[in-house]
Amino acid sequence: MSQTSIPRCPFEHIQNPDLEAEQIAETADLTVKLLDKRYPLKDEQLKFLSEHYPSSIRTLRGVHPKSHGCVKATFTINADIAPEFQVGLFAEAGKQFDAIIRFSNAAALVSPDSAVNSKTNEIEHGSRGMAIKVLNVGGEVLTDDNGAHNQDFLMINQPVFAFANTKDYLRLDRVLDQQDDKPDGFFAPLQLNPAVNPNLTEEKKRQILAYMEAENIAEADIQRMLHSAGIIKGIKSTDVGNPLSIQYFSAAPFLFGSDRVMKFSARPCTLVPPEQSPSPLSDNYLRDVLIETMSKDDALEFDFMVQIRHEGDDFGVDNEDIENASSEWKDKFHKVAKITIPRPQPEVDTTEHLAHCEKLAFTPWHSLVEHQPIGSINRLRKSVYQASADHRLEVDAHAQLPSVVRLLEKLFKSLFG
Numbered sequence: 001m002s003q004t005s006i007p008r009c010p011f012e013h014i015q016n017p018d019l020e021a022e023q024i025a026e027t028a029d030l031t032v033k034l035l036d037k038r039y040p041l042k043d044e045q046l047k048f049l050s051e052h053y054p055s056s057i058r059t060l061r062g063v064h065p066k067s068h069g070c071v072k073a074t075f076t077i078n079a080d081i082a083p084e085f086q087v088g089l090f091a092e093a094g095k096q097f098d099a100i101i102r103f104s105n106a107a108a109l110v111s112p113d114s115a116v117n118s119k120t121n122e123i124e125h126g127s128r129g130m131a132i133k134v135l136n137v138g139g140e141v142l143t144d145d146n147g148a149h150n151q152d153f154l155m156i157n158q159p160v161f162a163f164a165n166t167k168d169y170l171r172l173d174r175v176l177d178q179q180d181d182k183p184d185g186f187f188a189p190l191q192l193n194p195a196v197n198p199n200l201t202e203e204k205k206r207q208i209l210a211y212m213e214a215e216n217i218a219e220a221d222i223q224r225m226l227h228s229a230g231i232i233k234g235i236k237s238t239d240v241g242n243p244l245s246i247q248y249f250s251a252a253p254f255l256f257g258s259d260r261v262m263k264f265s266a267r268p269c270t271l272v273p274p275e276q277s278p279s280p281l282s283d284n285y286l287r288d289v290l291i292e293t294m295s296k297d298d299a300l301e302f303d304f305m306v307q308i309r310h311e312g313d314d315f316g317v318d319n320e321d322i323e324n325a326s327s328e329w330k331d332k333f334h335k336v337a338k339i340t341i342p343r344p345q346p347e348v349d350t351t352e353h354l355a356h357c358e359k360l361a362f363t364p365w366h367s368l369v370e371h372q373p374i375g376s377i378n379r380l381r382k383s384v385y386q387a388s389a390d391h392r393l394e395v396d397a398h399a400q401l402p403s404v405v406r407l408l409e410k411l412f413k414s415l416f417g
């Protein structure tokens with residue numbers, strides 16, 4: 001894979017580049033470590049995998065492992081696109097590209113799409129993903145995709161990402177690593193507020209204070225933590241009935257040429273039922289409904305839209321609107337392209353199709369230089385997505401080797417290190 005060297009971007013504000021580089025390296029290492037702990041899967045999760053994927057797929061993505069399905073699509077630049085938006089991928093009015101779209105759940109572990117919380121008795125939903133790979137876009141790319149020049153657009157169904165920056169995401173990953181993939185410890189400092197936990201013991205309080213000192217958690221971190229908790233609460237209460245019928249957002253910002261920045265979003269033009277999850281819930285209802293929806297006849301369409309800001313606009317203290325992926329832009333969305341998903345696509349349910357899709361790697365860094373990912377979370381994503389995709393694909397390719405070759409390899413390693 002070849003990579004273009006990246007010029008400094010005037011919109012970014014990196015407070016401590018050396019520290020950030022260390023945090024990114026540790027997060028990439030933890031991504032691989034967590035994959036090694038999670039896979040091969042056991043019990044219920046293995047059952048899901050065996051039912052839906054061929055045996056060549058056994059190690060899934062570091063995040064968004066559960067796919068509802070992949071569909072073929074076209075991505076067409078609007079014929080009436082205003083000249084001010086004709087930048088990068090959007091340069092030529094009316095130009096059409098082929099595309100592939102993967103719909104997923106963000107949860108790091110394969111689990112039911114929604115589930116009842118046994119403590120509160122309430123149904124909790126999850127974050128949903130839409131990843132578009134626009135194929136063969138030409139131009140100069142930051143990272144090629146197995147030799148191809150593709151433009152990936154990765155989105156979630158909230159306008160903000162739950163974790164603001166690299167520091168917070170690394171702390172989350174450390175908690176997942178130390179606490180058996182459970183994220184609750186990330187929010188432990190909030191328990192010091194008696195309104196959150198009136199029964200906190202002195203011993204527990206001491207432990208939390210020691211943790212805060214070790215992780216260098218200050219007042220500003222607590223404020224971000226509260227904001228993250230609010231976003232996660234919103235995610236848990238967002239009921240999605242059909243992944244083909246909701247709006248998705250980039251949450252993080254990207255360049256729009258050299259002197260502007262964008263966030264992007266895909267919004268369905270046609271609403272397809274159902275609006276809500278089924279009652280009673282079934283584990284994989286989003287996948288079931290996607291397959292059912294893709295068996296119908298007429299095409300589905302999404303508007304692809306951008307919010308644009310200029311150099312000189314107010315980006316907050318230390319360019320907070322760029323550096324904090326939990327900061328929502330309320331700016332107007334402009335329609336620049338149409339995503340068309342032809343139907344029917346009966347192949348969405350075949351194992352070959354699923355296997356092909358699971359072997360793809362989506363990353364915001366598969367991008368034209370004009371749409372370079374920017375901000376702390378996006379800088380972090382560069383090596384983390386690469387680490388996740390390289391590792392899962394390598395482990396599964398290795399497992400496919402004949403057992404005698406693997407045995408010889410092991411012997412060679414034990415003899416020569």
Ligand code: HEM
Pocket residue numbers: 027031060061062063064102103104129130131154155156161169249250251252325360361362377380381384385388389392
């Ligand atoms: C704005 C924030 C983010 C958005 C919108 C987003 C969205 C997505 C989506 C939609 C996918 C699924 C791609 C597919 O279908 O293959 C994905 C995968 C992934 N995401 Fe993110 N994500 C965000 C931030 C992050 C961060 C901060 C990390 C960790 C540093 C991360 C790590 C990953 C990994 C490891 C994968 C799987 C990569 C692979 O194995 O191919 N994401 N993300």
